[in-house]
Amino acid sequence: MPAFRIVGPVWAAVALSVAALSASAAENNKVTLQNKIAQCQGCHGIEGWKTAFPEVYQVPKLGGQKAAYIVSALKEYKSGARDFGTMRAMAADLSDDDMKQLAEYFSGQGGGVSAQAEPQKAPQK
Amino acid sequence: MISATAMKQILLAAVLGASVSALAASGDPEAGAKKSAPCAACHGAKGISVSPDFPNLAGQNEDYLVASLRHYRDGQRKNPIMEPQAKALKEDRDILDLAAYFASQSGLYVKN
Numbered sequence: 001m002p003a004f005r006i007v008g009p010v011w012a013a014v015a016l017s018v019a020a021l022s023a024s025a026a027e028n029n030k031v032t033l034q035n036k037i038a039q040c041q042g043c044h045g046i047e048g049w050k051t052a053f054p055e056v057y058q059v060p061k062l063g064g065q066k067a068a069y070i071v072s073a074l075k076e077y078k079s080g081a082r083d084f085g086t087m088r089a090m091a092a093d094l095s096d097d098d099m100k101q102l103a104e105y106f107s108g109q110g111g112g113v114s115a116q117a118e119p120q121k122a123p124q125k
Numbered sequence: 126m127i128s129a130t131a132m133k134q135i136l137l138a139a140v141l142g143a144s145v146s147a148l149a150a151s152g153d154p155e156a157g158a159k160k161s162a163p164c165a166a167c168h169g170a171k172g173i174s175v176s177p178d179f180p181n182l183a184g185q186n187e188d189y190l191v192a193s194l195r196h197y198r199d200g201q202r203k204n205p206i207m208e209p210q211a212k213a214l215k216e217d218r219d220i221l222d223l224a225a226y227f228a229s230q231s232g233l234y235v236k237n
Binding site for chain 1: 174176177178179180181184185186187188189191192201202203232233234235236237
């Protein structure tokens with residue numbers, strides 16, 4: 001029966017896929033964060049990058065910014081309280097945990113809310 | 126066809142126009158320092174804020190700071206603390222000077 005010859009390998013492949021998926025869940029989270037960081041860097045990682053619409057000015061520097069402020073800004077963009085189309089779209093898909101992780105990455109502050117007493121030396125003007 | 130003379134005049138006008146707008150958009154950091162006392166109460170004397178909830182301003186892009194203050198002043202960006210602060214700035218010149226002052230400090234950076 002040709003059907004059995006096909007069904008057997010198909011189930012084996014499905015089982016293998018499921019195993020591979022759960023084994024790499026942690027790795028996926030890491031990749032997801034890196035992808036979200038990459039989305040931010042498309043604008044904020046480029047020196048002198050400017051908004052295009054409706055006003056033209058340089059996007060803010062995020063390196064060394066307060067983590068709690070970054071989280072509150074992202075929440076305001078997501079809710080629409082702070083109205084800027086590009087950032088509203090970016091923040092729309094972020095969970096609270098994503099926001100916290102991104103804020104920690106850009107602030108350089110572990111734990112998310114620790115105060116930073118000393119200014120960091122800017123690597124470039 | 127545009128004559129060479131006409132082209133020169135157009136170019137000259139463009140260069141002059143660009144210079145004038147560059148002048149108009151630049152603030153004076155020293156004047157800004159003198160106006161910055163109310164800002165320092167929350168954002169710190171050196172632009173590094175006193176609370177995790179308030180953003181650092183030191184080294185932030187000048188034109189972003191200008192845009193932010195204008196948005197607060199005009200009610201486009203809502204914040205119960207910053208709206209009255211920005212409305213208290215009587216002239217656009219004040220916004221330009223403050224932005225120039227905080228942008229001249231060392232602090233924030235482009236992380237990449």
